[in-house]
Amino acid sequence: MSEALAPRAPFDRALLLSFEPPKGGALANYVKFFTTDNLWTTIGKTLKLALPATLINVLVALPIAYRMRIRSRWQRTITTLLVVPITLGTVLIAEGMLTYFGPKGWLAQFLQLTHIYDGSIRLTHNYWGVLISLVISGFPFAFLLILSYVTGIDPVLARAASTLGADPKAQFRHIYLPLLAPGLAMCFCLAFVQAFSVFPSAVLLGAPAGPTRVISIAAYEAAFEQYDYSLASAIAMIMGFVQLVIVAIVLSLRSWFYRGPVTGGKG
Amino acid sequence: MKQDFNELRLDRVTRRFAGSGGRAFNALSELTLTIRRGEFIALLGPSGCGKSTALNCIAGLLPLSGGTIRLDDTRIDTLPPERRGFGMVFQNYALFPHMSVAKNIGFGLRMRGVGSADIDARVANAMKLVQLTGQEHKLPGQLSGGQQQRVAIARAIVIEPPLILMDEPLSNLDAKLRLETRSEIRRIHRELGRATIYVTHDQDEALSLADRIVVMKDGVVQQIATPREVYAQPANLHVARFMGYRNVLDLAVTGERDDRVTLEAPDMKLTGTRKLPLDGGRASVAIRPEEMTIATQPAAENVIAGRVDSVEYGGRDSLVDVVTPGGTRLHVRAAVHVSLGQSVLVHVPPECVLVYPRETAA
Numbered sequence: 036m037s038e039a040l041a042p043r044a045p046f047d048r049a050l051l052l053s054f055e056p057p058k059g060g061a062l063a064n065y066v067k068f069f070t071t072d073n074l075w076t077t078i079g080k081t082l083k084l085a086l087p088a089t090l091i092n093v094l095v096a097l098p099i100a101y102r103m104r105i106r107s108r109w110q111r112t113i114t115t116l117l118v119v120p121i122t123l124g125t126v127l128i129a130e131g132m133l134t135y136f137g138p139k140g141w142l143a144q145f146l147q148l149t150h151i152y153d154g155s156i157r158l159t160h161n162y163w164g165v166l167i168s169l170v171i172s173g174f175p176f177a178f179l180l181i182l183s184y185v186t187g188i189d190p191v192l193a194r195a196a197s198t199l200g201a202d203p204k205a206q207f208r209h210i211y212l213p214l215l216a217p218g219l220a221m222c223f224c225l226a227f228v229q230a231f232s233v234f235p236s237a238v239l240l241g242a243p244a245g246p247t248r249v250i251s252i253a254a255y256e257a258a259f260e261q262y263d264y265s266l267a268s269a270i271a272m273i274m275g276f277v278q279l280v281i282v283a284i285v286l287s288l289r290s291w292f293y294r295g296p297v298t299g300g301k302g
Numbered sequence: 303m304k305q306d307f308n309e310l311r312l313d314r315v316t317r318r319f320a321g322s323g324g325r326a327f328n329a330l331s332e333l334t335l336t337i338r339r340g341e342f343i344a345l346l347g348p349s350g351c352g353k354s355t356a357l358n359c360i361a362g363l364l365p366l367s368g369g370t371i372r373l374d375d376t377r378i379d380t381l382p383p384e385r386r387g388f389g390m391v392f393q394n395y396a397l398f399p400h401m402s403v404a405k406n407i408g409f410g411l412r413m414r415g416v417g418s419a420d421i422d423a424r425v426a427n428a429m430k431l432v433q434l435t436g437q438e439h440k441l442p443g444q445l446s447g448g449q450q451q452r453v454a455i456a457r458a459i460v461i462e463p464p465l466i467l468m469d470e471p472l473s474n475l476d477a478k479l480r481l482e483t484r485s486e487i488r489r490i491h492r493e494l495g496r497a498t499i500y501v502t503h504d505q506d507e508a509l510s511l512a513d514r515i516v517v518m519k520d521g522v523v524q525q526i527a528t529p530r531e532v533y534a535q536p537a538n539l540h541v542a543r544f545m546g547y548r549n550v551l552d553l554a555v556t557g558e559r560d561d562r563v564t565l566e567a568p569d570m571k572l573t574g575t576r577k578l579p580l581d582g583g584r585a586s587v588a589i590r591p592e593e594m595t596i597a598t599q600p601a602a603e604n605v606i607a608g609r610v611d612s613v614e615y616g617g618r619d620s621l622v623d624v625v626t627p628g629g630t631r632l633h634v635r636a637a638v639h640v641s642l643g644q645s646v647l648v649h650v651p652p653e654c655v656l657v658y659p660r661e662t663a664a
Contacts (some may be wrong), residue, residue: 194363195396197383199410199461205384209409213400293400295443 053269064269074270077250078277084162084237084249085230086281088169089177092230093223095170096178101211104185114182121175128171129239133159136167164240165247169230177226184218185211189298216292224282231278250274307373307464310337310360310497315379316368317355317521329355330521332369337465337497342488344512345501348544352521353501357467360499362386373464384413389458391468395450397442403453404429404438410461428460431490448479455487459494466491468500472507484510505545509533517541538578539586539658547588548633552660555585563657569628570606574655584660591621591635593654597647598638604655606648608632610640624648 056063068074099117103110120128135141136158146152158164192214193206201209234251241247250270258267314332321327330352337343345353358364360371362383371379378386389410397406408425416424429435432452442450451471458466471487472480488511491498502508508515509529517524517532517540525537536542543550553565553572561576565585574587597605608624611631619637624646626632634648 189396191392191394191396192398194383195390195392196398196409196413197363198361198386198388198390198467199457200384200387200413201409202382202384205413210398293441295399295441297399298394 049268049271052265053272056265056269057263064266065273067266068269068273073248074253077248077253078273080246081231081233081249081251081274082277084165084169084233084247085227088166088173088230089223089227091170092173092177092226093181093219096174096181096222097215097219100178100182100185101207103182104188104190117178118175120171121179123172125168125172125235126239128168129236132164132168132171132240136164159240161242162246165233165237168236168240169233172236173226173230176229177222180222180225181215181219184215184222187297188214192298213293214297217289217294220285220289220292224285227281227285228278231274231281250277306339307497308339309374310465311372312336312360312369313372314369315356315359315366315371317352317359317364318367328352328367328521330359333516333523334369335516335523335526337499339464339497340495342491342498342500342511342513344508344515345499345518346503346505346508346515346544347518347524348503350520351518353503353516353518354469355521356518357390357469357499357501360465361388361390361467387461387463388465388467389461389463391451391454391458391466391471393470393473395442395454395474397450397453397457399442402439402441403434403445406442406453407456407460410457414461424460425456428456431459431493432456432486447475448483451475451483452486455490459490462494462496464496466494466496466498468498470501470503472502472504480507487511517544519544535577536588536656539588539661542588542656542658546592547590547656549587549589549591549594550661551587551589551630552584553587555580555583562652565657567628567630569626569630571603572606572650572655573603573652574657575653576657578658580657580659582660586658586660588656588658589632589650589654591633594632594634594636594648594650596622596634596636596638596640597649599647604650604652606632606650608646608648610642610644610646613640613642 053064054061059066103114133140137143138155138157138159142158143156146156158167188211192210196206196210232251233249234255237243237247237249237252243252251274254267254270254274257263257270312333312335314334315330316328316332317330318326319329333356335343345356347353355364359366359379362381366379369379370377398409401409404425407428408421411421411424426435429438432455434449434452434456437445437449442453445453451474454471468487472483475483484507487500500508500511509532512529514526515529515532516526517537519540524541525532527535527537532541533545536545536547539550551567553567555563556566557564558576558580563574563576563580563585565572565574565587572587606624606626608626610622611625612623614621619635622634622636622640624632624634632648640646
C-alpha cells in the first residue's frame with residue numbers, strides 16, 4: 036500500500052506544504068501568487084512561450100514526417116540529422132545559440148556582411164532566443180513521435196484513395212489527417228508539458244527578469260532565493276494545474292476523432 | 303475520366319524492379335493483352351508470377367518500365383491513378399477505418415464532386431447491389447470479413463468505372479463465403495456490363511469466373527485462352543502443372559505418328575497426345591489424377607501396374623497414390639475402394655496423356 040503510494044508522496048507533501056504558509060491562512064500562498072505582479076504574470080509568459088513553441092514543433096514536424104513515410108535512401112539520413120538535437124541537452128543548445136545567434140555571432144555577421152539585413156539582430160537574451168531554443172530541443176521529440184504515427188498508417192489506404200480519385204492533397208486531408216489527429220493531440224500534449232517546464236534556456240538565453248520570467252523561475256526563486264518552500268510548492272501546484280487544463284482541453288478534442296486501428300481490414 | 307469504353311489495350315507492358323545485388327529483374331515482361339468491354343479476365347499464376355504487378359501497373363499504382371496502356375485511343379499509362387478512374391478491390395480490402403460504410407462507399411463520388419443527394423442515392427443503390435443495406439452507419443471494424451469484402455466491392459463499383467480491378471479479393475474469406483462471394487462477383491460483373499480484371503492464384507476461381515484466363519509464370523505470359531481451353535489444352539508443362547496435372551513423368555519416346563506419341567519406361571508403356579513439337583528422345587507427359595482410373599481387368603493399352611501406397615479419403619472419391627515397380631508415384635483419383643498394399647492396374651485414355659518437350663532443369 037505504502038509502496039504503491041510512494042511515487043505520489045512528493046506530490047502530496049508539496050500539496051500539503053502549499054497550504055501551510057509561514058504567515059497567514061491556508062490560502063495565503065495562492066492569494067499572494069495571484070495578487071503579486073511578478074508572480075501571476077509568469078503564467079501568461081510561460082504560455083506565450085510554450086504554446087507557440089509546441090505548435091511550431093507539431094506543425095513543422097507533421098509535413099516532414101509525412102514526407103518521410105516512404106522508405107528511401109534519404110529517410111535515414113534526414114531522420115538522423117533531425118534527431119541529433121535531442122542528444123544535446125538544453126544547456127549545450129543554449130551555449131551554441133549564444134555563439135551563433137548573439138549580436139556578434141556568426142549569423143549576425145553573415146547577414147550584415149551580405150547586407151541581407153542591416154539592422155541590429157537580437158536573437159539571444161530575449162523572448163526569441165528562448166522560443167528558438169524550445170523549437171530546437173523540442174522538435175526532434177515531436178518529429179519522432181509523429182513519424183511513428185505516420186508510418187503506422189497502412190499506405191494501401193492512400194493507394195485505395197488514389198484509385199477512387201483522391202489526389203495527394205486529398206489523400207492527406209481525408210485519410211492521413213483524420214487518422215493522425217489523435218496522435219497529433221497526444222504529441223501536442225507531451226511537447227507542451229515539456230516546453231511549459233522550460234527553465235535552463237529561459238535563464239541562459241532569455242531575459243529572466245523580464246519577458247521570459249517563466250513560472251519555473253518564479254518557483255526556483257521562491258524556493259532557493261527566498262527559502263519559502265511553501266510558496267514554491269504553491270507555484271508548482273499552479274504550474275501543474277495549468278498544464279493539466281491545457282492537456283485536458285486538447286485530449287477532450289481527441290474524442291471528436293476516430294480512435295482505433297489504422298489499417299484497412301483483415302489480413 | 304471515361305465512364306465508357308470499347309477496349310483496353312496493353313502493349314508489351316513491362317515492369318522491372320531492382321533485385322538483390324543491384325541487378326534488375328522483370329517482374330512483368332511484355333504483357334500484351336486486349337480487354338473488350340464486358341469481358342471478365344483472370345490473371346492466374348503462383349505467387350510472385352507478376353499478376354499483382356500487372357494489376358498495379360494498370361491501376362497506376364506502379365509506373366511502367368516499358369510498353370503502353372491505352373483505353374480506346376487515349377494513352378493512360380502516364381496518368382496518376384486518381385485520373386484513370388478504375389475501381390480497385392484490394393486483397394486486404396483497404397477500407398478507410400475512420401469512415402462509416404456509407405462514407406467509404408461514397409468516397410469516390412465525393413472526390414468527383416458529386417452532389418450529396420446524388421451520392422446518397424447512388425451509395426444506397428450500390429449497397430443494395432452488394433446486399434449490405436442497413437449497415438450504412440457501421441465502421442469497417444464492426445463488420446465481418448465477408449461484409450468488409452462487399453463494402454470494398456461496392457466502393458469500387460459505385461463510381462461506375464470502365465474497368466474493375468480485383469486483387470485476390472477472396473483470399474481472406476473462409477471456404478463457404480468464398481464460394482458465395484464468387485458467384486456474387488460474377489453476378490455484379492454481369493449487371494454492370496463493364497470489364498473486370500481479376501487476379502488470383504486459385505485455378506477454380508479463375509475457371510469459374512473468367513471469360514479468358516491469362517496464365518503467368520515469372521512475369522511471362524504462358525497462355526491466354528478460355529477456361530475450357532486452358533483446362534483441357536494447357537499450352538505448356540507449367541500451365542499443365544498449374545491446372546492440376548499432378549502427374550508429370552519423364553519417359554523415352556519410342557514412336558510418333560501424327561500427334562500420337564508412344565512412350566516407354568521399364569515399368570510402363572504409354573500412348574499420349576503431343577501438344578508441342580518434341581526434341582530428342584525423351585519427353586514429359588502430364589496426366590490429371592481425375593482422368594486415371596483403377597482398372598478392374600487388363601485393357602489393351604495405357605495400363606500401368608502398381609501397388610497402392612497411400613489413400614486419402616475425400617468423400618465422393620479418394621486420392622490414391624500408386625507406386626510402380628520402378629518407384630514412380632502416380633496420383634489417381636479413384637471412386638472405387640482400394641486398400642493399402644493392394645496390387646492394381648491404372649488406366650488412362652491416350653487423349654488425356656499430354657506430351658510436352660522434356661522439362662529442362664526445373
